[in-house]
Amino acid sequence: MGDCCQPSYASLRSAFAAAAAANGATIANGAFLTVGAILLWAVWPRPRTGKIAMVFLAIGGVLVMMVGFLPWDLFPEAHGAVALTQAVAQWVGMIILAFALHGRALARGSAALTIVSLLISMIGFVLFIDAISGGPSTALGLGIIERIAFDTLTIWGAAVGFILLATTRSTRSTPKIADTFEAPAGR
Structure with a gap:
């Protein structure tokens, strides 16, 4: 057979490094989502709805970390089950968050982006x-479709975070974001 069919040590090392970086980024992404949900626990215009949304988003973040700790090439069944559960948890959190933001003038962009x-x-x-x-x-x-299904959630989290930061900076208010959202007219 010879060396023509055997991967070199360098190519194996490179593939391992790429996989480790991707899994590490997934773990970090989940940690950021979880920490963000915890930090934003009590800042929503509708506190009860916002807190429920944050519970689901924090659970989603923990599950994203588990996806990284259970790489598909080593644990395909567990990876798939955790990824599915993560998506559902995050989708539920996003739906509830859209309701928590509904009707607030400065939150309309975040609600629309969420939906x-x-x-x-x-x-x-x-x-x-x-x-x-x-x-x-x-x-x-398959890779493109998977990115659309799952990476959209990552991009959403970063975008909403930036919107919230911009909202609090532009209003120069206290750190409580709920104070920066305007109540709808007539309420």
Whole structure:
């Protein structure tokens, strides 16, 4: 057989480093989502709804970390089950958060971004399930569809975080974000 079919040590080391970096980034992403949910626990205009949303988002963050600790190439069943559970937890948290933000003038952008991101992620997930089942969306590319389904959630978290930071800076108020949201007219 010879060396033509054997991967070199350098290529194996490079592949391992890339996988470790990707899994480490996933773990960090989950940690950021969890910490963000904890830090934003009591700042929402509708406190009860906001807190419920933060519980689901924190659970989603812990599950994202588990996805990183359970790489697909080593633990495919566990990775898939945890990723599915994470997506559902985060989707539920996003839906509840959209309600927590509903009707607040400065929060409309965050609520709209949340709903659009949720829809994109769920559509990507349906396409992902179709693709791994051998359906027609396989032609789009499994990796691309997976990124749409799951990375949309990551981008959403960062974008909403930046919006919240910009909102609190632009109003120059106390750190409590709920104070920066305007109540809807007539309430």
